[in-house]
Amino acid sequence: MSTTAEPTGTLTRADFQSDQETRWCPGCGDYAILAAVQGVMPDIGIPPERVAFITGIGCAGRFSYYMDTYGMHSIHGRAPTIATGLVAARDDLSVWIVSGDGDALSIGGNHLIHALRRDVPVKILLFNNRIYGLTKGQASPTSERGKVTKSTPDGSLERPVNPLATAIAAGATFAARAVDRDKAGLADVLRAAAEHPGAAFVEILQNCPVFNDGAFSHVQDKDEAVLHRIPLEPDRPLRFGRDGDQAVIRGDDGGLRIVPGAEADDASVVVHDPTIADPTAAFALSQLGVDTGHVPLGVLRRVPSTPWGEGLVAERRAALSTVDDAQLDRLLAGPDTWTVGGGPDA
Amino acid sequence: MATVTHEQHAAVEERERVIVRFAGDSGDGMQLAGARFTDATAASGNDLATLPNFPAEIRAPAGTTAGVSSFQIHFAARDIATPGDTPDVLVAMNPAALRVNVPQLERGARIIVNEEAFTRRALQKAGYDDNPLDDGTLDPFELTRVPMSSLVSRALEDVEGATSRQAQKARNLFALGVVAWLYDRPTAVIERWIDQKFAADDVVRRGNRAAFSAGWAFGETSELIDVRVRVAPATDVPPGEYRNANGTTAMALGLVAASVRSGLPLVFSAYPITPASDLLHQLAPRAAQGVRTVQAEDEIAAAGIALGASYAGALGVTATSGPGLDLKAEAIGLAVMLELPLVVIDVQRAGPSTGMPTKTEQSDLLQALYGRHGEAPLPVLAASNPGDCFDTVYEAARIAIERRTPVIVLSDLFLSNSSAPWRVPRAADLAPIDPAFAPPREPDDPPFLPYERDDRGVRPWAIPGTPGLRHRVGGIEKQERTGAISYDGANHARMVAARAAKVAGVDVPPTALDHDDGADILVIGWGSSEGALIAGVRRVRQRGHAVARAHLRHLHPLPPDLGDVLRRYRRVVLPEMNSGQLARVLRAEYLVDVRTHACLEGRPLQAAEIERVILEEIA
Numbered sequence: 001m002s003t004t005a006e007p008t009g010t011l012t013r014a015d016f017q018s019d020q021e022t023r024w025c026p027g028c029g030d031y032a033i034l035a036a037v038q039g040v041m042p043d044i045g046i047p048p049e050r051v052a053f054i055t056g057i058g059c060a061g062r063f064s065y066y067m068d069t070y071g072m073h074s075i076h077g078r079a080p081t082i083a084t085g086l087v088a089a090r091d092d093l094s095v096w097i098v099s100g101d102g103d104a105l106s107i108g109g110n111h112l113i114h115a116l117r118r119d120v121p122v123k124i125l126l127f128n129n130r131i132y133g134l135t136k137g138q139a140s141p142t143s144e145r146g147k148v149t150k151s152t153p154d155g156s157l158e159r160p161v162n163p164l165a166t167a168i169a170a171g172a173t174f175a176a177r178a179v180d181r182d183k184a185g186l187a188d189v190l191r192a193a194a195e196h197p198g199a200a201f202v203e204i205l206q207n208c209p210v211f212n213d214g215a216f217s218h219v220q221d222k223d224e225a226v227l228h229r230i231p232l233e234p235d236r237p238l239r240f241g242r243d244g245d246q247a248v249i250r251g252d253d254g255g256l257r258i259v260p261g262a263e264a265d266d267a268s269v270v271v272h273d274p275t276i277a278d279p280t281a282a283f284a285l286s287q288l289g290v291d292t293g294h295v296p297l298g299v300l301r302r303v304p305s306t307p308w309g310e311g312l313v314a315e316r317r318a319a320l321s322t323v324d325d326a327q328l329d330r331l332l333a334g335p336d337t338w339t340v341g342g343g344p345d346a
Numbered sequence: 347m348a349t350v351t352h353e354q355h356a357a358v359e360e361r362e363r364v365i366v367r368f369a370g371d372s373g374d375g376m377q378l379a380g381a382r383f384t385d386a387t388a389a390s391g392n393d394l395a396t397l398p399n400f401p402a403e404i405r406a407p408a409g410t411t412a413g414v415s416s417f418q419i420h421f422a423a424r425d426i427a428t429p430g431d432t433p434d435v436l437v438a439m440n441p442a443a444l445r446v447n448v449p450q451l452e453r454g455a456r457i458i459v460n461e462e463a464f465t466r467r468a469l470q471k472a473g474y475d476d477n478p479l480d481d482g483t484l485d486p487f488e489l490t491r492v493p494m495s496s497l498v499s500r501a502l503e504d505v506e507g508a509t510s511r512q513a514q515k516a517r518n519l520f521a522l523g524v525v526a527w528l529y530d531r532p533t534a535v536i537e538r539w540i541d542q543k544f545a546a547d548d549v550v551r552r553g554n555r556a557a558f559s560a561g562w563a564f565g566e567t568s569e570l571i572d573v574r575v576r577v578a579p580a581t582d583v584p585p586g587e588y589r590n591a592n593g594t595t596a597m598a599l600g601l602v603a604a605s606v607r608s609g610l611p612l613v614f615s616a617y618p619i620t621p622a623s624d625l626l627h628q629l630a631p632r633a634a635q636g637v638r639t640v641q642a643e644d645e646i647a648a649a650g651i652a653l654g655a656s657y658a659g660a661l662g663v664t665a666t667s668g669p670g671l672d673l674k675a676e677a678i679g680l681a682v683m684l685e686l687p688l689v690v691i692d693v694q695r696a697g698p699s700t701g702m703p704t705k706t707e708q709s710d711l712l713q714a715l716y717g718r719h720g721e722a723p724l725p726v727l728a729a730s731n732p733g734d735c736f737d738t739v740y741e742a743a744r745i746a747i748e749r750r751t752p753v754i755v756l757s758d759l760f761l762s763n764s765s766a767p768w769r770v771p772r773a774a775d776l777a778p779i780d781p782a783f784a785p786p787r788e789p790d791d792p793p794f795l796p797y798e799r800d801d802r803g804v805r806p807w808a809i810p811g812t813p814g815l816r817h818r819v820g821g822i823e824k825q826e827r828t829g830a831i832s833y834d835g836a837n838h839a840r841m842v843a844a845r846a847a848k849v850a851g852v853d854v855p856p857t858a859l860d861h862d863d864g865a866d867i868l869v870i871g872w873g874s875s876e877g878a879l880i881a882g883v884r885r886v887r888q889r890g891h892a893v894a895r896a897h898l899r900h901l902h903p904l905p906p907d908l909g910d911v912l913r914r915y916r917r918v919v920l921p922e923m924n925s926g927q928l929a930r931v932l933r934a935e936y937l938v939d940v941r942t943h944a945c946l947e948g949r950p951l952q953a954a955e956i957e958r959v960i961l962e963e964i965a
């Protein structure tokens with residue numbers, strides 16, 4: 001491994017590319033995500049030595065090796081804990097977690113929930129390919145019910161986890177979704193995540209051509225994508241599909257419905273507002289399309305955040321720097337001491 | 347103190363050492379009474395050692411033997427080593443406390459009871475058919491019956507606003523007053539504590555002061571106790587400034603000291619678990635010293651957070667007890683691989699599984715040494731007395747920081763709760779700790795090699811944010827020097843050896859031997875059994891036998907001369923609160939026939955049993 005000199009002047013994509021050979025399978029969606037992340041990093045404007053990528057285990061876990069930043073490829077599911085420790089000690093870094101569906105939602109589910117409810121200042125990128133890739137093709141927590149895999153020859157019995165619903169329920173102040181091959185949409189979401197002061201959760205739908213090819217073809221393939229993507233743009237009515245021939249309205253039960261665009265007048269079409277404090281609106285979006293194959297993409301929720309422990313790093317460092325030997329001596333002695341044999345120097 | 351007009355009736359007897367046990371229901375405040383008595387005893391200049399003992403349940407059924415809580419203190423005019431085996435005085439606040447503790451008393455011991463607590467119903471709950479105060483079963487003892495309930499109620503009548511419930515809660519302070527009078531403890535320390543503790547509620551404050559004073563006055567005036575005992579200040583301890591501290595306090599201070607002396611902020615992350623939680627409680631209010639505590643979502647996260655903080659360039663520490671150590675194994679393994687500092691404190695308790703969470707044991711040793719997959723050696727240190735918790739954790743932090751390695755510190759429940767006078771260390775005397783972060787690099791410098799080792803086998807600690815040092819670390823095996831991912835077998839073998847050699851190279855002083863001329867028996871121990879071993883060996887020596895004694899802080903790597911030391915003796919005896927874990931290690935390491943004395947009863951080893959074990963080997 002070599003390290004490169006710090007870039008001077010304007011940052012470029014190359015400043016974030018490590019010299020490690022990428023070892024994902026040919027055609028893996030991870031390549032597109034890596035390119036997108038390396039592409040937006042210069043826009044974010046933080047020099048690479050102040051960026052840290054903390055990853056878990058799985059194909060996505062290798063991400064940290066390919067970014068020429070600081071990075072740690074940690075333990076299965078535990079990246080949020082390492083990242084939490086990192087931001088407990090430092091406030092001058094941009095910290096990113098890269099995780100997969102098994103890593104974040106199965107073995108690391110507890111840590112994900114707590115990182116979000118604490119609002120730890122980290123960006124969490126969850127590469128969801130709905131399968132275990134690195135262990136060669138077992139059902140994952142996001143695999144659909146009935147999914148036939150090596151570990152579920154008769155089809156999975158389980159309902160899949162909805163990553164965004166989980167994140168929003170855990171109190172995420174920022175929750176978004178993008179597709180690996182949607183360059184522009186992914187870059188927009190990554191930039192928005194980078195700007196968020198607290199925990200920013202991004203689900204990235206990622207194709208695993210080896211073990212679960214086509215899991216997201218309905219939002220990746222050009223012809224299909226236009227039918228299934230529901231682009232979420234702030235303050236815009238949720239009309240989508242070919243020439244806006246579909247629309248999202250609020251049903252009588254409070255949930256969201258997809259109806260033919262012609263049936264919905266402008267007043268009844270839901271206008272997207274990610275800043276609503278009440279998580280109900282974002283939660284409803286997280287459920288939208290689960291049964292129909294439609295996929296809302298973009299920022300579902302972005303509300304003001306008070307990041308975990310804001311200000312504490314500086315405060316504690318300042319406190320520590322004032323403790324001299326005399327103060328430490330007083331602390332060690334405590335309020336009640338007695339002297340044996342003529343004083344401490346005797 | 348209340349003015350007393352009666353004549354001083356009691357004779358005064360000098361004693362070299364005394365053991366007092368306060369016992370009652372877990373709601374009776376016995377730990378508080380014991381702790382306050384300990385403060386006053388420390389202020390008297392006695393040497394002392396304490397042993398709190400309480401049930402696992404917060405409120406076990408009131409009045410039952412399962413709910414009995416006790417606090418024992420041994421104090422003396424000379425250097426003592428243990429909280430003592432059998433009490434000279436037992437304070438029993440209810441029948442259950444009496445029933446549980448009487449079997450441990452020797453003939454002639456004094457028992458002070460709250461006689462009004464011996465109601466029919468209370469006797470039944472404790473499993474007594476007849477009242478032991480009346481049926482002669484206590485004849486071998488000096489029984490003092492005190493109507494504590496009514497005396498406390500009467501004392502509180504003068505306190506405006508005091509309720510009967512408050513009177514009930516203040517009985518422990520009355521009992522404390524009686525015992526404080528009996529041993530002529532300074533009252534100011536206790537009264538000051540009451541004033542501070544209850545400053546917010548003047549009625550409670552005055553009620554507690556009244557109960558304590560009434561207890562003292564009762565001793566002075568009642569004539570029920572005719573001998574007062576005086577224990578002179580201890581003079582055979584090394585000179586210096588002393589304070590009282592239990593293992594938890596000393597350990598918390600050791601961590602703060604390591605942070606101050608290294609300049610690294612302390613990030614302490616833990617998940618609530620008995621008995622380790624007290625460390626979290628003691629460190630959480632230390633913001634003024636720069637301490638950041640994080641209560642994690644689980645034990646795994648606590649270890650991950652500490653390791654993440656170390657990666658960031660802080661002093662990352664996590665603490666737990668047995669079950670939590672199981673869960674921290676993967677983070678410890680990663681720290682071995684990353685070669686980053688991490689201090690893991692295990693306050694051992696009786697296991698396996700939940701075991702006996704409020705009882706002590708030393709049974710996590712093999713887990714600390716070996717409990718990780720793969721070849722994952724790391725330094726393991728054990729503290730041997732409350733004050734030693736400071737030195738041990740300080741040294742552990744120094745090793746972790748300077749050698750870039752996780753270090754496990756073993757304490758145990760007994761040590762963490764037990765208190766003793768502690769010679770206060772001076773900041774200036776503490777060994778310096780140098781984090782020696784890798785310095786930034788210029789564009790023209792040769793490439794940074796994150797796994798290049800220095801002459802101690804130690805790699806650079808290159809913290810995020812440092813210009814010119816960007817690199818990636820992870821759990822995958824590294825190429826030597828470069829740190830790039832490597833699946834090359836020969837490289838792996840070299841890396842395994844390099845990590846082991848680095849740990850083996852930690853500086854460990856030679857075995858400290860307390861040797862008599864002509865001794866052919868060595869008693870060796872580790873951890874909290876030190877006091878019992880010192881006291882047991884002392885007794886054997888008083889009988890005229892020659893014995894040698896050694897105590898280990900460094901369990902990995904072991905002292906360099908230990909094999910030679912062990913082989914010098916005809917017989918090596920190793921008492922430990924497990925089934926022989928260290929003995930197994932020493933046998934394997936040195937091929938010496940180390941004999942185990944195992945104690946697995948959830949209690950500390952006792953001087954008398956060590957004496958017996960040694961005498962058996964001599965015979």
Ligand code: SF4
Binds near residue numbers: 023059133210211
């Ligand atoms: S197994 Fe699937 S997810 Fe993993 S690298 Fe190959 S294609 Fe990508």
